[in-house]
Structures are given as C-alpha cells and as structure tokens.
Amino acid sequence: MTTHGASLIDVARAAGVSTATAGRALGGYGQVSERTRERVLAAAAELGYRPNGLARSMVTGSTQTIGVVVTDVANPFFATALRGITDVTSPAGFEVLLANTGGVLEAEQRAVSVMSEKRVDGVIVAAARPGEGAHLRRAMDAGVPVVLIDRQVSGVPEADSITVDNDHAAAEAVGHLTELGHRRIGVITEAGDQLARVRTGNRRRGLFPSAVRLRGYVSALEAAGLPVDAGLVASARYDRESAYDAMNRLLDLPEPPTAVLCTDNVLASGAYRAAQDRGLRMPTQLSLIGFDDEPWTTLVRPELTIVEQPTYDLGARAGRQLLDRIADGAAPRRPQHIQLRAKLVARGSTVPR
C-alpha cells in the first residue's frame, strides 16, 4: 500500500520525458506526440498515478466544488432541498462541500470562511440569522457567488435568493379557515415574539420564514375583518415537545381557538399529538393545518391539511442559479430574487366551523 501514490515526476521519469511533457500528456493540453502520450499514459497506469485535483485547481482557478450551508441537514426540509441541489450540480460536474451550522451564526461564519479559503466556486446558504449578512458580503466581495435559500438576509442585496412566498402561503392557509367560517384561529409559531414587529414593519429582508408566515397570518385575518388576538399566537421552539405545550396552552384558553395553523412540519407533529392526547375529535372539535407534505400527514386520521412547499424545487432552482452565476464569472448582473409558490392541500383535518 503506497501512501500517496506516484507523483508526476515519477511518471515522467518512467516514461523518459520531462515533467512538463508528462503533464501535457496527462492533462490533454498543449502539443505532445501521440507516441509520447501513449508512453506517458502507460507509465501512469503502471505506477497507479492519481491526478492531483489540487494542483489542477491551482492552475484552472476552479475547484468544481460548491459549498452548501444549512442549519440542520437532519430536517427533512433541508435534506430534500439538498437532494435537489445535488441532482442539478452533480451532472454539471460539481461536488458539494456541506456544512451544518445547527443554526449558530458563528458556525456559519466559520463555514463560509473555510469554504472561501478552499476556493469553492460558489455557495448556497440557508442563513442562521437573516439579520446578519456581513460574512456573506465578504465572500461576495472576494468573488464567491452567494445564493440564499429559504430565507433572505439583510445586508447582501447583491446575493441571489430562492425562497418560498411565505406571506402568501400562510395567508392562503388562514383564508381557507376563514372561508370555512372559523373566527378564532390560533397559530403556533417560532416567531411569537415578533408579532409587534411584523404588524408594524413591512421589511421583507432580515426575517425568518416563521416571521414572514406570522405576517401572512396577520394580514389574512385583517383581510377577513377579524381582530388579531395576541392570546391566540402561541410561541414554540423548533421541537415537537415545545409545540405540544403550545397547543395545550391554546386549548386551555377560556375561549380556545376552533382552528390552529402550525408554521412548519415539526411544530405540526407536536400539535397534532397534543390534540390526540386530549382526546379531542379532529376535525369536528378542532381544525388543524400544518406545513410540508411529509409522509405522516396522510397516515394519521384525519389526514392533515397542509401547505405544500416546493422543497425539492427550491434546492434545484438554487443549484441552477448558482451554476449560472459561476458560468457568468465576474460579469456584473442584477441579483435574482425568485419566489416559489406554496400550495394548500385540503384534507380531512379542516372542516367548516
């Protein structure tokens, strides 16, 4: 077992040619006779020579590698988006350097910095903090194209973005409930502490998807002429147990909601479980809507009404966008902000009030 295989020098020596000639023969560039080329290739095969991608990248300036930075690769949402990215970039000859940040800003900053040092050709980032974009700005200034996915980030207006129209998605879900006659509609959200902000502000950047969805909830209630009751906005952390508790708080209210919207799939599973454990009959006693078409949503009874995000497509579009930017090189171009539409899928968990 050799440690790092034969070098170009070894191949050149065995073939009886100069290192430069051996490099041209193996790389398929420049002038080299057919006979010499064959001799070099034979020597390379004999010695088990492995071309050095690092050396080639030093010459070409491209590593044929893109960076992908997500907050939690174990979340089915990001796992599916990642599959969309690799399905597009892999056939184009690009490898994916993956970083999982756990939603920690410092981990993201470090990942982007290391990827930049490793000379990735571009990065796709699901940002840990939509309000913090300085490190992404630095990467772009150093010539690394950045495509934002799932969430906009303030401070990097030049970066392309592929997001879901979360405003519209949540508003459509709430609109479905108001049309069914519901008047007291609760929401379980990670962004409960931002209710005041989403009601007054109208900034599109620097908001988590959960906050944008909360804004959609508010605007749909207002459109239906219904009051926004802060008591119906239940905060939860991003885990099932916390959503379970939030659902119980809503159901313990003197006047509980008749319908509840959960702003993602993890929260929906915890809320569904809480309703089951209280022996509540869905949908007659409570209507429920979640996000994402996870397999479980059609295995439970009643099946869950959901907002289906185009998750795979989100990744695939981000991959294509980044490949476009890489192909363009340094040519300045207006940033693209692509919003994909989510789709309401009505099932058994929502009925007229």
Next chain:
Amino acid sequence: MTTHGASLIDVARAAGVSTATAGRALGGYGQVSERTRERVLAAAAELGYRPNGLARSMVTGSTQTIGVVVTDVANPFFATALRGITDVTSPAGFEVLLANTGGVLEAEQRAVSVMSEKRVDGVIVAAARPGEGAHLRRAMDAGVPVVLIDRQVSGVPEADSITVDNDHAAAEAVGHLTELGHRRIGVITEAGDQLARVRTGNRRRGLFPSAVRLRGYVSALEAAGLPVDAGLVASARYDRESAYDAMNRLLDLPEPPTAVLCTDNVLASGAYRAAQDRGLRMPTQLSLIGFDDEPWTTLVRPELTIVEQPTYDLGARAGRQLLDRIADGAAPRRPQHIQLRAKLVARGSTVPR
C-alpha cells in the same frame, strides 16, 4: 468588487518585502521579525488578502476534508447519519464533501474517484452495491482511508465498517411476534429475490441490510420451529407505493399472515397505509412492525411497534473511526468492524394472536 482578491505577491509588494517573507509572516512559520510580520499583516488586511487553502493543502498534504457518499440524502436515515458525521468531524476542523449516488454504482465510483483526486483525507461510504468494492480498494491503495457505513462491501476487508446488527434486529422483531403467539408472519422486503441465497449461504459481506434482515427473519422462524413459507415473503421496491401493493398481496392470500414485518421505514409507511385503506383493524386483525423511530410512528393509531436503529450514532461512530484512521496516517492497523445494536420498541400495533 474584486474577482479573486489580492494575491500573496500583491501583499508582498505593498509591504515592501519578498514573497517568501510575506508567506512566512502570514503562515506563521520560519524566521521573520515582529516588525516585518506586522507590516505584512497590515498590508494583507488593507488589501483584503484571503489565504489560499489550496496552496496550503499542496504544502501540508491535508485538505482537512472528508468525503461522505450516500445513496439518498433525502432519506431520513441517511440525513440523520450525516448529521452524526458532521457533528463529530466539524469540531475537529474537517469539512464534508458530500455525494449522493441515487444507489447507482457508476455514480459512486465517479464520486470516490473525484474525491480521491481532490485529496480528501478519507471517505465514509454507504455503498450502492455491497458486492462491488474494487473502486474502494483502489482508493485505499492510494492512501485514502475508507470507512463503510450501514453496509459491508465485499472485496475490501481492510476497510473499517460501522453497521447495525441487522441479523439480530430482524430476529428480535420476529421473536417478539412468535412470543405473542403468531404463526403466520409475513415480511415486506427489498430482498425478496435473495430468499434462497440467505437461506443457504452464510456470507456476511456483500449483502444489503435488507438481505441481512431477511436472513434474521428466516433464522428467527427456524428458531421458533416454524416453517419458512416463500409465499409470505413479499418483495417491494424502495418506495411507499410498492410496499402498499406488497401488503395487499399478502392480505389477499387464501390464508393471510396475522403479523407482518417491514424491513425499513419507507416500506412500513406504505404497508400501514394499505392496512388502513382496507379498513383492517390493527392490531386485532393484523400486527405490524416497522424499522426506525420516525416521528409518524407515534402519531398514527395504533402507534407502530418498531426496531429503533441507532442512526445518529452510526454516523457519529463512523466519523470518529475515520478521524482515528486519518490521525494514524499510513500506520497499518487491523480493520475495525463495529456492529451497533438496534432496539425493539413495542407499541400498540403488536398484540397477542
């Protein structure tokens, strides 16, 4: 916006020193006066100089990068294992180069070859075909440590492996059913065509986890003194629809099974759905066992009895094993074959016959 930032030459020129001196000052190696070092660092900061990771890797021989090759990153099993890998390797300063093969051998061969060219420090591979290990052998021969995950591969006995004891896992599930008095126990499996092979052979390598689980099913029946009826072995592809059809074939038998084992989580969800759609009462009319503790398994009624695989730990152990190998360098060492135990979690979907 600069295209690729300042070079070392630019920094040296701005600081009024030689390129070699600038390199020493920035790299923190060799002799350089404190005053010179400060001048170089100031120039580097001024110019926005970004150290070149490729150049550094050419010198150190390490890219601080590992490759991870899986068949489907969108499968929660691999997504969770991947999270386990990154949680271990990221704090150690390693980045992950990810490849998704879709279970296609050629894609895996290409990925391992490209990763090897990019000089990854090692690879973790969930192999597309446990019978095909020549490309992994070549990587090891070239000095790239290989750790196999989830499945053994024939032809690379020197590679470390971290797998689940699938024999035991399936046998325990079937044993649970025989203890409950079940005598006609069906199985829905991707390895149905390998029934003859797993009954006669005793090779541990070169089998998919599904085939090893089928072997565990057979041996548990034999241990309980029950006949192995090929009619109770229903083949399915790796998707819900195919498992749905397989369950219906089992239930259409003149003498249908009273209990069914599904050898992974995707198959279990399709089979569960089929039982629901036929209006079959679980568990009284049918007991069912699946694999993996997915969130849906406790949201359905009855809750699903499952074999819980230590999926996250599988990834974390593989990450640690690879870091150990990388630290050892070329020192020869016996391969480690670590088998983790799965755990039966009995829930409402299994009752006495």
